[in-house]
Amino acid sequence: MAQYTRVSGIVGLITLQNPPVNALSAAVRQGIVDTVKTALSDPQVKSVVICGQNGIFCGGADIKEFGEKMFGPPLIPMMHAIEAADKPVVAAIEGSALGGGLELALGCHYRIAHSKARLGLPEVTLGLLPAAGGSQRLPRLIGVPAALDLITTGRHVTAAEALQLGIVDQVTDHNTVDAAVKFALTVAGQSLDARRISTRPCPQPSDLDALFEEAMQKVRRSARGAIAPVACVQAVRAAATLPYALGLEREKELMATLFTSGQARALQYIFFAQRAVGRWRMPSGASWDTSKPRPINKAAVIGLGTMGQGITVALTQIGLSVVAIETQEKQLMKAKQAISGMLERGAKRRGVAPPLDRVSYSQNIQAVADVDLVIEAVFEDMGLKMEVFQQLSAVCKPGTLLCTNTSALDMDQLASETPNPELVVGMHFFSPAHVMKLLEVVYGPRSSPQAVATAMQLGKKMGKASVAVGNCTGFVGNRMLKLYTEQAFFLLEEGATPELVDEALEEFGFPMGVFRMSDLAGLDVGWRIRKSAGLEEPIEASGQSVRIRNGCRYSPIADLICEQGRFGQKTGSGWYQYDAPGGRVARSDPWLHSFLAKYRARHGLVARGIDHQEVLERCLYAMINEGFRILEDGIAAGPEDIDVIYVFGYGWPRHRGGPMFYASMVGLAKVLERLEHYHHAHPDVPSLQPCSLLKRLVASGSPPVHRWREVIKKLHSQL
Numbered sequence: 001m002a003q004y005t006r007v008s009g010i011v012g013l014i015t016l017q018n019p020p021v022n023a024l025s026a027a028v029r030q031g032i033v034d035t036v037k038t039a040l041s042d043p044q045v046k047s048v049v050i051c052g053q054n055g056i057f058c059g060g061a062d063i064k065e066f067g068e069k070m071f072g073p074p075l076i077p078m079m080h081a082i083e084a085a086d087k088p089v090v091a092a093i094e095g096s097a098l099g100g101g102l103e104l105a106l107g108c109h110y111r112i113a114h115s116k117a118r119l120g121l122p123e124v125t126l127g128l129l130p131a132a133g134g135s136q137r138l139p140r141l142i143g144v145p146a147a148l149d150l151i152t153t154g155r156h157v158t159a160a161e162a163l164q165l166g167i168v169d170q171v172t173d174h175n176t177v178d179a180a181v182k183f184a185l186t187v188a189g190q191s192l193d194a195r196r197i198s199t200r201p202c203p204q205p206s207d208l209d210a211l212f213e214e215a216m217q218k219v220r221r222s223a224r225g226a227i228a229p230v231a232c233v234q235a236v237r238a239a240a241t242l243p244y245a246l247g248l249e250r251e252k253e254l255m256a257t258l259f260t261s262g263q264a265r266a267l268q269y270i271f272f273a274q275r276a277v278g279r280w281r282m283p284s285g286a287s288w289d290t291s292k293p294r295p296i297n298k299a300a301v302i303g304l305g306t307m308g309q310g311i312t313v314a315l316t317q318i319g320l321s322v323v324a325i326e327t328q329e330k331q332l333m334k335a336k337q338a339i340s341g342m343l344e345r346g347a348k349r350r351g352v353a354p355p356l357d358r359v360s361y362s363q364n365i366q367a368v369a370d371v372d373l374v375i376e377a378v379f380e381d382m383g384l385k386m387e388v389f390q391q392l393s394a395v396c397k398p399g400t401l402l403c404t405n406t407s408a409l410d411m412d413q414l415a416s417e418t419p420n421p422e423l424v425v426g427m428h429f430f431s432p433a434h435v436m437k438l439l440e441v442v443y444g445p446r447s448s449p450q451a452v453a454t455a456m457q458l459g460k461k462m463g464k465a466s467v468a469v470g471n472c473t474g475f476v477g478n479r480m481l482k483l484y485t486e487q488a489f490f491l492l493e494e495g496a497t498p499e500l501v502d503e504a505l506e507e508f509g510f511p512m513g514v515f516r517m518s519d520l521a522g523l524d525v526g527w528r529i530r531k532s533a534g535l536e537e538p539i540e541a542s543g544q545s546v547r548i549r550n551g552c553r554y555s556p557i558a559d560l561i562c563e564q565g566r567f568g569q570k571t572g573s574g575w576y577q578y579d580a581p582g583g584r585v586a587r588s589d590p591w592l593h594s595f596l597a598k599y600r601a602r603h604g605l606v607a608r609g610i611d612h613q614e615v616l617e618r619c620l621y622a623m624i625n626e627g628f629r630i631l632e633d634g635i636a637a638g639p640e641d642i643d644v645i646y647v648f649g650y651g652w653p654r655h656r657g658g659p660m661f662y663a664s665m666v667g668l669a670k671v672l673e674r675l676e677h678y679h680h681a682h683p684d685v686p687s688l689q690p691c692s693l694l695k696r697l698v699a700s701g702s703p704p705v706h707r708w709r710e711v712i713k714k715l716h717s718q719l
């Protein structure tokens, strides 16, 4: 829908009306076509302004329409009609002008933006390219290098940057529509020849081939296997080398392959999943819309290791006063320096003053007495954490929320240490905590909806994809990761090498395979957790085969590697070797290969050929199977929660939509069949036994992922 009015006597004002973001639905496109016609045929009107209602210009094409048959006027002829108009058309940009929204503005003759507006062509993040002429107009307007950057990354620019790049003609701090109307009055009657971007030649960079080759390599490196960034480079190349009409044809051709691709479906699914997880619901029925968060002005972080430091920075950067507590003086000094450095670098990037004075440091836990929320980030040891929680209960003012940053321990046990367990939730950050985009908010049976709402709101303010999950060992992310890693160890026993496993996973799209990632994170962390769970015992002590624990197959390979002092990059060797401790470049290690050969010989294992497909099926399907168990147990409310956790916290390739979406794309029947096959071959590996929810989904015809919740609900109601 679009509303038409006449203002200042001679300016036709068109207002896009489609809350919440004025997306270009069929009705809006029809509204634009009709109102532009009205304005151009009205002899009183000398110029036109297009704006959006409710402070937002336009969030682009209506993504919800993508899966359906397209109705209404197409975008390209609509843009051409605007550009060809013989009266100046001015875009008044408030809020956002994104995707088709910016393309609409590029079809106009002038663009005026509010200083707080953001502009961009984020189509690539949805598996698409700017196919309403945007890939052809933007390079003509701002040059090839800048257009390549914006189109291949999808990044949003501020109004100030847009002005500097030449995307907008004027920036205002005042009412944008008033400024645009005033501007429209001044340009009425002027020649528009130079203002029609499609008629301009594209500026020619000096070494076109080298520029595009470099751009192509960059996109192939940064999003391995993703097809949209490659198509974006090809479309901009068309703008630089072909006349506009032919470039537009190329844009259309490239878009046609992207539009129906599985990658576009996956990326659009993740767009909506990211928003859906904000609408959390606990098994009790409490939910986001009925639970009001508590205001948090002052917070404390206990324990200033790497995690505690990152959390302190993240909280400070959203404007909170933070009390940072570390009992060890030497560590406190080290942390203070690290936190100040991170705040200074962050502030420099944003062009603001570093908020150093918002952090106060103390060695004394009494300093938390007046805070609204505490995040405990001490060493991952239940005894220590219990002690801290007891102390916090004695010191904090009534009503203070107590959060633990444990990555796997039982947060409900910690809640039991306090007189008010309803005030306890888990806030599982990912390292580095001020950078990583995921937060698991873990609720126990006694956590209050208000505590969950507060942690979720805090996560959102910190710019994190925050997902509310139930309490269990490893929560969602690490519970699934354990089975992925376990399969990788089994594959080594059966004949694979770390290189083969990593290659398969990296080809799939993970930025790092499981072994390279483990070397980076440090092998000692998992070793310590396994030891505390009693799984890593010497053979003599257990009196049974070292490869069987609790009646199930167990691989001690990682423990044996740790016993050699090989903790990964930090010690200069792990699954790979490095030039020196702290080295980053992983090299194949003959010692490791010989160790594997000796290990297999000792245990009577015969190495067999393993291909990439088996690596993927074993590692990914075991993890997906656990995802179904998590849904069955009610630990995650829906597949979107799991997928957002994996995409934002575990490097799952975004263009594959997360593990549960991936399973639906592969076909649930196929996943079930392969799990049955592998479980038959490895009956002592329970994680390969297909879980009942997967079987039930297959039995009910493998419904699409957005319908799984209905099946889960039915399953729960029958339990």
Ligand SMILES: CCCCCC/C=C/CC(=O)SCCNC(=O)CCNC(=O)[C@H](O)C(C)(C)COP(=O)(O)OP(=O)(O)OC[C@H]1O[C@@H](n2cnc3c(N)ncnc32)[C@H](O)[C@@H]1OP(=O)(O)O
Binding pocket: 020, 021, 023, 058, 059, 060, 061, 062, 063, 064, 075, 096, 098, 099, 100, 101, 122, 123, 126, 128, 129, 130, 131, 132, 255, 256, 259, 272, 275, 276
């Ligand atoms: C074969 C040829 C076909 C040609 C097709 C032409 C193609 C054109 C390409 C495009 O334009 S693709 C779309 C490009 N636009 C975007 O990617 C922008 C996406 N939106 C955002 O980034 C943000 O929503 C925002 C606009 C910056 C606003 O952010 P804010 O935090 O304020 O709100 P949200 O919670 O994100 O969104 C609110 C609500 O609106 C829904 N929504 C947002 N954008 C769209 C959209 N473009 N289409 C449909 N719906 C949209 C969003 O899903 C939220 O609703 P929900 O119910 O909570 O999910």
